[in-house]
Amino acid sequence: AQSVTQLDSHVSVSEGTPVLLRCNYSSSYSPSLFWYVQHPNKGLQLLLKYTSAATLVKGINGFEAEFKKSETSFHLTKPSAHMSDAAEYFCVEGGSARQLTFGSGTQLTVLP
């Protein structure tokens, strides 16, 4: 069975400093991987996706993620955090319409 591990349940950074949210997946084949963001009382918004093209994926709002097959990782980064980045982030693996696996989520806090 697929599993997605988000290594940190909470991450706290200061505004203007880099963000790193870590994610490991379990699939042995080349997966589809996504990062979604969820602000309070909102739905999930897609930040970026990996679908076996370029390993460095650029998303919205300055976020990017690098797919590393050797490490089975898909970590999310941003060079400089903004207050509006404070939210819950989910790493998701999708292999078919019938099998989507969510990580447990990482709550990002941005300190002024």
Next chain:
Amino acid sequence: DAMVIQNPRYQVTQFGKPVTLSCSQTLNHNVMYWYQQKSSQAPKLLFHYYDKDFNNEADTPDNFQSRRPNTSFCFLDIRSPGLGDAAMYLCATTKTGASYEQFFGPGTRLTVL
């Protein structure tokens, strides 16, 4: 803009009183999902429609049912809500193809009194 719409955004019901949540989409996607999300947790899949084919997750309570009368609309019926059913309910859609990226609605926050 093409989108996923959920109504109402906030729903308050009483213990045991049936409630229906609705979802509509203008994306013409063939797959629709219902998720339940409790506070500080990841969304949990309740069921999904692959075209007209209904797929129930094994641990979805019998209290929860769904209808999809056409491609655009999907409903979640909770027959006898309990206090434990208070949650955010998310509808999502996708199109079978390469990446299976899901498009989410804004959610309905259900309160059970």
